[in-house]
Amino acid sequence: MTSSQLVILFESAIACLFKYFDFKGNESQSPFIFPFKRAKIRKAKITSCIMVNNSSESERLRRWRLVLGGGDADGIGCQAGAGGMAGEGGVELSTQDRAMDGALTALYDSDRSGGLGSSSPKVARWLGDIRTYFPTSVVRLMQQDALERLNLRQMLMEPEMLSAIEPDVGLVANLLSLSHVMPGKTKETARIVVRKVVEELQRKLEQPTRQAVMGSLNRAIRNRRPRHTEIDWHRTIRANLRHYQPEYRTIIPETRIGYGRKRSSLRDIILCVDQSGSMATSVVYASIFSAVLASLPAVKTKLVVFDTAIVDLTDMLQDPVEVLFGVQLGGGTDINRALEYCQGLVRQPQDTIMVLISDLYEGGNQEKMRQRIAAIAASGVQFITLLALNDEGTPFYDRTNAAFMASLGIPAFGCTPDLFPDLMAAAIQHQDIGQWAGDRDLVISNK
Numbered sequence: 213m214t215s216s217q218l219v220i221l222f223e224s225a226i227a228c229l230f231k232y233f234d235f236k237g238n239e240s241q242s243p244f245i246f247p248f249k250r251a252k253i254r255k256a257k258i259t260s261c262i263m264v265n266n267s268s269e270s271e272r273l274r275r276w277r278l279v280l281g282g283g284d285a286d287g288i289g290c291q292a293g294a295g296g297m298a299g300e301g302g303v304e305l306s307t308q309d310r311a312m313d314g315a316l317t318a319l320y321d322s323d324r325s326g327g328l329g330s331s332s333p334k335v336a337r338w339l340g341d342i343r344t345y346f347p348t349s350v351v352r353l354m355q356q357d358a359l360e361r362l363n364l365r366q367m368l369m370e371p372e373m374l375s376a377i378e379p380d381v382g383l384v385a386n387l388l389s390l391s392h393v394m395p396g397k398t399k400e401t402a403r404i405v406v407r408k409v410v411e412e413l414q415r416k417l418e419q420p421t422r423q424a425v426m427g428s429l430n431r432a433i434r435n436r437r438p439r440h441t442e443i444d445w446h447r448t449i450r451a452n453l454r455h456y457q458p459e460y461r462t463i464i465p466e467t468r469i470g471y472g473r474k475r476s477s478l479r480d481i482i483l484c485v486d487q488s489g490s491m492a493t494s495v496v497y498a499s500i501f502s503a504v505l506a507s508l509p510a511v512k513t514k515l516v517v518f519d520t521a522i523v524d525l526t527d528m529l530q531d532p533v534e535v536l537f538g539v540q541l542g543g544g545t546d547i548n549r550a551l552e553y554c555q556g557l558v559r560q561p562q563d564t565i566m567v568l569i570s571d572l573y574e575g576g577n578q579e580k581m582r583q584r585i586a587a588i589a590a591s592g593v594q595f596i597t598l599l600a601l602n603d604e605g606t607p608f609y610d611r612t613n614a615a616f617m618a619s620l621g622i623p624a625f626g627c628t629p630d631l632f633p634d635l636m637a638a639a640i641q642h643q644d645i646g647q648w649a650g651d652r653d654l655v656i657s658n659k
Contacts, residue, residue: 277305278313312345319358351378371401379409381602385492389541407533413500414532417629421504424637425511438470479563479640480512481505484554486570487517488545493602494569495539497629499525501601503532505636514557518550519543520575547574548581551588561592565639569598572610572617572624582616589620596645597624599657601632614657624657625649 305313318338338358342351355377377383387394387402394402438444447469455464485491485498495517502515506529514526517539528534547570558564566588574581589595597617600607607626614624623646627635631652638648649656 274305274309278309278316308345311341315341315345315354319354319361348378352380352382355380356382371398374398374401374405377405379405381409381413381493381496384409384496384536385541388495388536388539389489389492391537392540403533403537406536409496410500410532410536413497413629414504417500417633418504420630421501421633421636422508424633425505425508425640427637438468442470444469479510479565480514480557480559481636482514482516482554482557482564482566484550484566484568484570485515485517486545486547486550486568487519487539487541488543488571488573489541490571490573490608491569491600492541493604494598494600495541496536497601497632498569499535499539500532501629501632503529503535506530511640514554516550516554516557518546518553520546520549522550522553524553544575545570545573546576547572548576548578548584551581551584555584555588558588558591558593564592565594565596565636567596567598569601571599571607572597572613574610574613578613582613585617585622586620589622594639594642594645595622596635596639597622598627599624600626601629602626603628609657611657618657621646623649625654627654 315338342354346354374387384406387406391399391402448465448467449463451467451469452463452465455466456462457464483498483502485495487495499515502513502525505511505513506515506526513529514524515529515535517523517525519540520543523538523540525535525538528538547568551568554566558566585595597614599609599614609624617624627649631654635645635648639645646656
C-alpha cells in the first residue's frame, strides 16, 4: 500500500473517530471501541488547528507525520533527519516543524520519548516552545493536557513556571486550588497571573453587564423631570406635537416624559456559590460578575461562597482578585447550610434575586435543603439555579435535586459568561427565566 493510500485510509478513520470522541479525547456514548490511542486523537485535533488550507499530498503527509509522531511503526515511512527528507512520500519537515513535532511528542508520546518528566527547567522550556510555535487557543489546550497527563500541578508552585504559562480561567482555577499551600514568593507571582486574567475578563464583561442591568429600568413608572438618559423620546415627542415649529422643522419639548427609577436599590442580588472543586471555573466568573454588580448603584449585591463552611465575601467585592484568594476550592458541600445563611440576608423578598451556582450534589441534609428551597421560593424571592457558569458545556449535576427545583418552578440550567448579563437584566425585569433560557437553547432540567 502506498503512502497516499495510507493517508486516505487514516483520514477516513479519523473522521469516524471524531464522531465518537469530544475535543478532549473523551469517549462518547458509542457502541464501538476504536483501537486508537486517545492521545493520538487529541494530537490530531491540535494539529488540525495549525495546518494551512492545503490539500496537496505532501501537506497531507506532513500533517499525518506530525499527528503520528514518526517512526516506521506509525505507517507512513517518513522520518525527518537533518535534511528533513525521508521515506517514499518525500515528506520534508522544516526546522519549525521539527520543533513543533518535539513539543507534541514530549506531551502526547511521553511514554515512548521520556516526555517532560518532573524536570522544571525542561517543562519551562517546553512552555516557551509551545507559545512560540502554536496559537494561543492551542497553547491553552496543550497546557491543560499537560496538567492532566503529566501531573504538573506541583510545578505550578514555582514562580519560573507561572511566568512561562499562558494565563486563562482554567489556570486561575488551578492556582486557587493550590493557593493555601503555595510558598510566599510563588503566591506573589500567582497574584500577578490571576490579576492579568481578571482584568482581561473585566474588560470583556463589565460593559455588557453594566448596560444590561442599568438598562433594566422600571418602565411602568413615568416622571416629568427626567434626566437626559431617562427620557422616553417616543412619549415625549407625541406629547409635544402641538409645539412643532415648521420654520425650524423641529419640536419644542415643553413637556418631557421619562422612565422612573427607584432611588434606593432596584433589586437585591445574592449570589450563593458552591466552591467545591468541580465548580472552580464557575467560582472565578461568579466572583468577577459579583464585583461588577457591586459597583452598580441600582442593585445591592452580596457574594457568599460555601463548601461545608460559609464565607461571606461581600466586603471584598471592590477587588475581585482578593475575592478569589478568599476562596478555598475543594472540600465537601452543604447547600442547606449556605441557603440558611443567605435566607437571613433577605430584606425584601419581592425585590430579591437569589442565584444558587452549584451542581446540586448535597453532602448535608438533602431533605432540609429541599424544604429550605421551597420556603425561600414561597416567600417571594426570585430563585435561580445555575448548574455552571462557564464555557465548558453541559455540566454534571444531581438530576433528582434539579428535578425537584423544576417541580417548584425554579429553573436550573448551565449559563455561559456571555449570557449572564442578559440573565440578570431579565431577572430584574421579572421575566420568566425558564422561557428566557429556553429561547436561548439552554438545557433546562425538567420535572
